[in-house]
Amino acid sequence: MSNIKNTQLNARRMSAPLYLVTLALLILLGSCHKDDSPAPEQARLNVKVKSDSDQYDAVYLEIQQLWTRTSTGGGKINANKRLNILEVQKDSIIAGGHVPHGTLQEVMLKVSATGNQIVKNGSSYPAETPQGQYIAINIPGDKLLKPNETHALMLDIDLSDFIEETDNGKFAINPSITAVLD
Numbered sequence: 121m122s123n124i125k126n127t128q129l130n131a132r133r134m135s136a137p138l139y140l141v142t143l144a145l146l147i148l149l150g151s152c153h154k155d156d157s158p159a160p161e162q163a164r165l166n167v168k169v170k171s172d173s174d175q176y177d178a179v180y181l182e183i184q185q186l187w188t189r190t191s192t193g194g195g196k197i198n199a200n201k202r203l204n205i206l207e208v209q210k211d212s213i214i215a216g217g218h219v220p221h222g223t224l225q226e227v228m229l230k231v232s233a234t235g236n237q238i239v240k241n242g243s244s245y246p247a248e249t250p251q252g253q254y255i256a257i258n259i260p261g262d263k264l265l266k267p268n269e270t271h272a273l274m275l276d277i278d279l280s281d282f283i284e285e286t287d288n289g290k291f292a293i294n295p296s297i298t299a300v301l302d
Contacts, residue, residue, distance in 0.1 A: 161267030182232030195219030221267035
């Protein structure tokens with residue numbers, strides 16, 4: 121009788137690891153299954169910037185990402201660039217990538233919380249982001265990103281509205297930019 125109990129006990133001990141190994145293999149095989157559905161159609165979006173100012177020597181922005189939300193989903197384009205927006209040529213692409221097609225509902229520019237800088241009269245000042253790292257991009261009218269087409273988003277940065285000099289001599293970034301989608 122004790123041999124039967126030992127055999128049953130050993131069988132239970134063996135079945136638990138065997139069960140876990142079988143479960144792990146099933147999960148692994150399930151995750152390796154190739155999805156046969158087609159990739160969603162996307163639009164190519166190239167981001168450009170234009171600005172001018174005679175009140176600043178330089179305006180450096182640490183641009184991290186551009187986020188989009190369309191009627192078919194959300195997307196992001198990584199930029200990871202520090203640039204003086206006063207020196208960017210009008211037709212230069214500062215970031216580009218694929219995003220979901222559809223009616224454009226929201227676009228946000230993500231800048232770093234630190235590293236943004238204003239140079240005025242030869243002196244350098246940090247440009248603070250008191251309202252957060254995300255800058256809303258206002259695009260007038262209903263705009264459609266067509267699938268499998270390339271679109272240009274021109275950020276029109278009016279520095280007299282975009283940069284605010286506070287009473288205590290600090291500079292802050294306004295969390296809003298106007299843009300045009302071609």
